[in-house]
Amino acid sequence: MAAFYDRHILPHVIGCACGAGPIRHQRAKVVPRARGRVLELGIGGGLNLAFYDPAQVDSVTGVDPSEGLRRKALNAPRPDGLKVAVLDGAAEALPFEDSDFDTVVCTFTLCSVASTDATLAEARRVLRPGGRLLYAEHGLSPDPQVARWQRRIEPVWKPLAGGCHLTRPVSATIAASGFELIDPACMYLPNTPRVLGWSEWGEARRD
Known part of the structure; x- marks a missing residue:
């Protein structure tokens, strides 16, 4: 049953959730800044593609482990x-x-990767010196009461949402990975x- 859900139902759930208006607005804030050769981590259902500027982008290469989303x-x-x-x-x-x-473009992806440290290390590796990571993510709230509820809900939320974590810090984790x-x-x-x-x-810059 879990395999059926992951293969046939989860891609539609993720597509609907990640295509919601507020999330689309966040994508529109960062994706148009992309330049040159672009790598998109967790391209999912391709919801970012509409926001790229082909006059500024040579190509977009997207990676994703989900066949349904690809x-x-x-x-x-x-x-x-x-x-x-x-x-x-x-x-x-x-x-x-x-x-x-x-x-490198990373939108609403760090919440669900197996390792944020490994993901950001790989992003830094494949970027040229001075290259940029563009990110828009959701994660751990700075408000203690909200964060407590995030920790309570996360064990139930993760299997329903493709391994999505609610309690991962975002900007602090990116900075700790060596990005400016x-x-x-x-x-x-x-x-x-x-x-x-x-x-x-x-934006975060590789040195």
Whole structure:
């Protein structure tokens, strides 16, 4: 039953949740900043593709371990002229050379990877010196009462939401991985329960 849910139902659940209006608005804040050769971690159903500027982006390579979501990404709307490749892969072990990309995009992905440390180390490895990580994520609230509820709910939430964690810090984890934060921002997403809605976004530069 769990395998059936993960293969046939979960991609639709994730597509609906991650395509909600407040989350789309967060994507629109960071994805248009991408430049050059772009790697997207956890491309999912391709919801970011509509926000890339083909005049600024040479190509977008997306990786995702879910076959169902990769199929959605291949058919997702995108601007004319945007070159897109969608590959099977895990963010913790990327099949690319060092310094291969100008921009890495990571949106609503760090919550569900097996290891944030390994994912961010790989992102840093495949970025050229001076390359940028663009991120928009949800995670651990700074409000103690909300954080307590996040910890209570997380064990039930994770299997229903594809391993999504509610209690992972975002910007602090990125900074601890060796990136320089450029313009971090944060807020609760509107029309979203606070246990799910703490969002952080911005740019981080590789030295």
